[in-house]
Amino acid sequence: MDVAMIMDRMAVKKAVQCGNVEDAIEKVNDLNPEILDTNPELFFHLQQQRLIELIRNEKIEEALEFAQEELAPRGEENQSFLEELERTVSLLVFKDVSNCPVRELLDISQRLKTANEVNAAILTSQSHEKDPKLHSLLKMLIWAQNQLDEKATYPRIKDFLKATLENPAV
Numbered sequence: 046m047d048v049a050m051i052m053d054r055m056a057v058k059k060a061v062q063c064g065n066v067e068d069a070i071e072k073v074n075d076l077n078p079e080i081l082d083t084n085p086e087l088f089f090h091l092q093q094q095r096l097i098e099l100i101r102n103e104k105i106e107e108a109l110e111f112a113q114e115e116l117a118p119r120g121e122e123n124q125s126f127l128e129e130l131e132r133t134v135s136l137l138v139f140k141d142v143s144n145c146p147v148r149e150l151l152d153i154s155q156r157l158k159t160a161n162e163v164n165a166a167i168l169t170s171q172s173h174e175k176d177p178k179l180h181s182l183l184k185m186l187i188w189a190q191n192q193l194d195e196k197a198t199y200p201r202i203k204d205f206l207k208a209t210l211e212n213p214a215v
Contacts (some may be wrong), residue, residue, distance in 0.1 A: 054167045061160035062153075066095040073163060077170050085164050089119055089126050094132055094159045097150050100136045108137065 051075055060069035070091055073080050081088040092115055099108035112134055120127030132147050141147040149155060181204065190201055198213035 050171060054164060054171075057167065058160045058164045061091075061094065061163055062156050064098045064101070064156060066091055066098055069163065070095075073167065076167060080166050080170050084166055085119070085123070087162055089116070089123075089129070090159050090162055092116055092119070093129055094156065097136070097155065100133075101151055105137060165176055 053072065057069050057072045057076070060072060062064070070081070073091075081091070095203060096108055096112055096116060099111060112130065116126070116130045116133075120130045133150060135147055136142065136145060142148045143149055186202070193199055194201070200210045200212060203209050203211035
């Protein structure tokens with residue numbers, strides 16, 4: 046994997062995590078304009094995150110205008126988008142968001158969720174797996190050990206972090 050590609054992908058992820066969604070969209074389009082064109086759900090989630098950031102920054106009129114012009118037309122085309130838009134706009138009803146039933150949208154974890162979704166889409170567009178290979182290999186190793194446990198005795202890996210083996214009873 047090219048280091049420049051990793052740096053570009055991380056810059057997009059960081060922009061979303063910091064709430065700079067417009068910057069992130071621009072960076073994604075610079076990397077590969079087809080990512081957002083071919084993934085309407087991802088584009089909607091980025092636009093939804095942009096709306097959340099406007100609400101977070103108390104730019105109420107701008108948020109309403111953005112929701113009407115950019116997100117409402119998408120909601121007309123897709124029922125789940127409409128439901129998400131309604132959930133997001135409901136943040137505007139509450140002066141104290143601590144009482145809001147959808148306050149999790151303003152939580153940093155929402156930014157992370159969107160950032161991870163963008164990251165996975167970029168990796169997929171670059172023909173890379175969205176999960177690290179090591180994670181997949183460890184899962185496969187655990188599965189193989191579980192299969193072997195039923196059929197044979199062997200030096201089993203007892204602790205993956207320390208790479209210690211468990212000697213089989215002979």
